[in-house]
Amino acid sequence: MYKAVIGLEFHCEMKSHTKVFSNAINGFSKLSNQLVAPLDMGFPGTLPVVNKTCVKKAIEMAMILNCKIPEYMEFDRKNYFYPDLPKGYQLTQFFNPVGVDGKVVIEVNGKEKEVLIHDIHLEEDSASLDHYYDTSNIDYNRSGVPLLELVTEPCLNSADEAIEFLEYIKRIYEYTDISDCDTKKGQIRADVNVSIMDNDSKELGTKVEVKNVNSFDSIRKTIEYEIERQSKLKSEGRYDEVVQETRRFDDETGTTIHMRSKADAIDYKYFTDPNIPKYKITNELLEEIKKNIPMLAHERKNKYISEYNLSEYDAKVLVKNKKVSDYFEECVRLGADAKSACNWITTKVLAEVNKSDEITIDDVFIRPSMIAELIKLIADKKITNNQGKEVFTKMLEEHLTPVEIVKKYNMEILEDDNLVNSLVDEVLSENEKAIEDYKNGRTNMLDYLVGQVMKKSRGKANPVDAKNKLLEKIK
Amino acid sequence: MIGKSILELHDELKNGKVTSNELVNESLKACHEIQDKTNSFVTIIDDAKGSEVTDDLLSGIPYGIKDIFSTKDILSTGSSNTLNNYVPFFDATCVANLKKHGAVGVAKTVLDELGMGGTGTTGHTGIVHNPWNLERQTAGSSAGSAASVACGVYPYALGSDTGDSIRKPAAYCGIVGYKPTYGMISRFGMFQFASSLDTVGVLTRNVEDAAIAVDGMKGLDENDMTTWDSSSINLFKSLNKDVKGKKLFYIENVCDINNYSNPSEELKEHLNNFKETIKRCEELGISVSKVNIDSKLLNALYSTYVVISCAEATSNMANLTGISFGPGGEGKSPDEMIKDHRTKGFSPLIKRRFVIGSYVLQRENQEKFFLNAKRVRRLIVNKMNELFKEYDAMIAPVGTGPAKYIDDNKNVHDKETRVLEELLQIGNFGGYPSITIPNGFVNNLPVGVNITGKVKDDVSVLNIAYALESTMNYKNQLAREEN
């Protein structure tokens, strides 16, 4: 076994109304070339104009990652030719990124892990290409969409650590509303650097870069495959076959494939873009941004444990996804007991969400207001817990509110003592054998008898009440 | 009538002596008349129509547009085969601003391909000839604009200036060329050559017209982050001849004939004439001092310019791939297609400059060439700013004499004069306001003098030029073919 050393470059499309250097809309369109300003196609004479929201969000992220933030915002040109790059260069931050030398602490398999951030920078996305038999078509809608690129130091040692870190970062993006990190819309891409070394060695091994891996699952597979590939070569004494190169991940085979060697590395001829004057990052701006950083996942988690007495496990489940956490908080805001809300969400609601990859908690018919209503019905003893579960199922099926379901199926608990008493009597008279068995020690017969009462009441009797009455009369 | 100044034409229009349509038609006719001789135009906009005449000085009056500016629905080529069919769907900001003032564009003028050149000989539609002598260059890159304004086909034409591309051709054609402070006029829609040096400006036949035209174009632009707010400045209204007590300097190293070991007759006459101009300044109550600048800095001027401008250009023009605009190339892959387009489209001069630009930006060369050039740029700018603390402006002869021959074999090549030849690049290094006005004749050809001043102090620069202009007989002069 060798020690693996992994570094990540994680690109994520930012949310904003307009693009980072032009005033075309940053969004998704079914129509190609609908969200395009002249700059996004590189028309002669067009100039970049920096979007303030993107800059503020980039600074916010740099702050959250505990990065050093420079005095000025500046942009540089990365020069290369590619059909998806209309200006012939990408505007990025090479010399003076918005954040450098950051650090975060994450938890991996119960242990703390410190992850060092080399830098985070704001840049623009390229156009997208659709490939056909012998042609490719260019759609400039994506050209100029803001991207944040986060670069870690080579400080991760396993696929678990890498994925846990990316999940952590993804949660921050979601909680701050900086990005949706939607894999299906191609909003994330990572370049993964992997090398291996002897456990006791201090010398880094040969670094292999795998470019443009676009899902967490593929990133995990990439790392695992590369560690295995390199380790095998090393243990066979063929480590010289591990060369500095750029590879790509192949989805179908789950392997990586050579793209180009280091000798073919492009010289991007970076230089500061003279079209974009420096923008001073003032203390006032920093204060304003800091003040508006929302509560992040780990902070919410701590709050849930300390204020709502939720278990660490439940709190973690709730904050894993911001939409779920928001859903939970909305239930609480509407007066639901936090623990009950947590139970309903972590068991029943998330079970619904997990039925399909295509939906989020926002797509489930049952809204926080309905959960709050349901919890209230049970708390007020209008329905039993078991009825509650039935109501939940029916709500999903029939798209009705809890109150509507209860009403429709006439489910309210029987509060008429006489009626319950007479039902209990009826059951006792019909089940002499069972009573005998119970008295002889088959205590589970009591549950059977309660069940019979519930059946006769069509579920509307309070089972605790029925049980007490049965016990009294059997004695 | 079209050979008159903006102020005169405005009066004629207001008094009903002529209509805007008549003026436009006269201008179009005049454009056609000089085209055979001078080859000033890529496009003459024959369907241009007059506009409403208002109190705005620019309203109803025709003007020319260097073909480096994007014009909506009108061919805009940059005088390059890489753009020889490009019809933009938007106007450059300066053109849009002039439109708002009621100005009427009537022609797109030839330039050195994409602004990269100083001869007026490299445009894709051929050489521009100097209207004073057709064997001579106009200089460039604003060649067609200079030639056509000198011919009097309209009172002004737009130019762009990266090294001296407005101010040198103005001198060779005997007219006024004004490059305002960097960022006073938006560069949006001007095809970029070297973004940190490129400046929009104007060619006219008198200083007043230059002020009026720039007033009509300048201002903050949401499409160009390098523009600044000049709304408190009205150049035309600020014109007065009150220059008494102003202080000028000239650089003795390059302006004194005694510093040249084997000067040509033309250079002698030119610098002699410059001396006469200095005397005129002094008669106006302006003090003129000589200063010396470290010759190491001066000698590095040209290399600094080449490195910075070529580096920026090679990146700026990487958009010329022929994919979404331009005629496009042939090939089995996108790279082949782009390469074919660029190989066929660019002239040898441009290719050379691109290769230089790329070379100085290479990772292993960047420190030595590109960054050092940007450092020298700072030293030069620092030196100038230091001088501008003491002086209002610099006065300098433009180039080393009158227009050069189109046939380069007839030109004298003297390495010693190169600093003087390239001196006006200082104006671009520091973004300074800089204006050339005609100050005489050498060999029956016009020569010019230049005033360069402090950043954002365009008013002082224009006033000095305005006062000086009034002491000489070259205001509003039209080109006369001498032989």
Place this chain on the structure above:
Amino acid sequence: MSNFTEEMIDNYADKLLIGLTEEERKMIQTEFDDIEKDMELINDIPNIKDVEVLSYPFEMEVSELRSDDNEGKEIPIDELLRNASRVEGREVEVPKVVG
């Protein structure tokens, strides 16, 4: 002897996606030798390394950036694509991009 070989020059040009004729290559080679001599004039300046680079004509700072609220008008597709050499539907077409 020139510091610049033909291969070097071809390589630079090739990276810029420009082809050179034999004549152009020769021209560049001669010019490069001159230019390198010129460049030395820059490097001759004492203590040049200690000077901060100047990327703009003067110290420009912007105090305000573009507001994200205002989007531009949608550009009609026929205007957007009318200058493209090859168009397919609403997209610009190029030979197949491989790799």
